[in-house]
Amino acid sequence: METKFFSLEEIAKNDGKDGNKTWILIKNNVYDVTDYLDGHPGGGELITEWAGKDCTKAFDDAGHSGDAKKELKQYKIGELREEDRKQKKPAVPTTSSNPKEDRRSFCSYLTCGLCA
Template sequence: MSQLYDLSEISQQNGKGGKPCWLIIKGNVYDVTKFLDDHPGGGELLLEYGGKDATKAFNKAGHSSDAEKDLKQYKIGEVNPTGSAAAPIQTQPKSNANASSPTSTDLPAASPMEAKKSSGFCCC
C-alpha cells in the first residue's frame, strides 16, 4: 500500500523557502525536487504547480511514454481520498423561487486545492 497524503499536507510542499516540491498527477503524489534542474521545460514550470494538482498541465504538455515511465521514480504516495482536507466542492445552487438561499454557514469551506480546481486552473 502506498503512503497517503492529505491535500493540506501536499499544499505545504510547494518548493518555496527550501521546502520540497511535490506535485499531484492523476491522484499520485510526486516529489520532483531533485528533477527541477533537469526538467526540459525548466524547473519554473514544476514550481508553478508545487503543492498542487498538475494533472491537466501534465496531460496538455504531451509527455512521451518515456517521460511517464521516468515519473514513476519520483512517486512518494497517493492523495488520501478520505483526508480531512477533502471537503466536497461547492457548487452554485440553482435558482428556485420556493427555496431559501443557503447562507455561508450552510456551505462547507473549500480547500485551497479545490478552489484552484473550480477556477479552471491551468498552466499553459
C-alpha cells in the first residue's frame, strides 16, 4: 500500500469543526480519529482539543498503554510530508576549543541542583 503524505495545512483543515473530519498528528503520522471520539476512554474532547494539530507531546505525556498505541495504528491515514517535518535542532553552541567540555559543564550545571 502506498503511503499518502499530507501538509500541515491539510491537517489543520481537519479540525473536527463545521463537519470536517478530526485528524491528529503524532510523530509525523496522520490519524483520522473521527470515528473514535465516542470510544476514547478519556472522552472525545481530549482529542478534539488537538484536532488538526501535532499532539505528539500530549499523547506521550498522557502515558498511553501499549494497547492504546496498537489501537491507534488502525486510524493511520498517512504521514506528514517531508518538507513540513521539523528541522533538527542546532547543536549546543560552544565557547571553548573543546565542545565536549562545554556540553559536559552545561549539563552538570543543569542536573546539579546546587548551582543557582
